[in-house]
């Protein structure tokens with residue numbers, strides 16, 4: 001995907017909320033640029049909320065996209081929409097069972113078939 005402003009190839013990263021700002025991180029977690037500054041209480045649930053994005057560092061442009069999880073941990077983060085979540089795959093299963101999507105065993109099968117790129121399932 002190319003940047004609509006400068007036509008350079010865009011990179012994959014995340015747009016994440018921290019206590020001080022909303023920022024773009026590259027795929028290794030390094031800061032690319034700060035989009036805007038924040039003042040959020042450290043215990044605010046917003047902190048760690050994120051979107052997967054394509055970004056252009058040259059002109060601070062980014063747009064979200066749906067990233068296919070490649071690890072169980074990425075799936076957990078995406079279900080709870082928080083990069084710093086301490087939830088586990090058991091919490092994911094509980095959440096989906098409680099949402100009425102099926103039994104635990106059915107949901108394990110759904111997760112596996114809908115996330116074929118994840119190879120490190122712990123169940």
Ligand SMILES: [Zn+2]
Pocket residue numbers: 003004005006007008056057058059060061
């Ligand atoms: Zn650009």
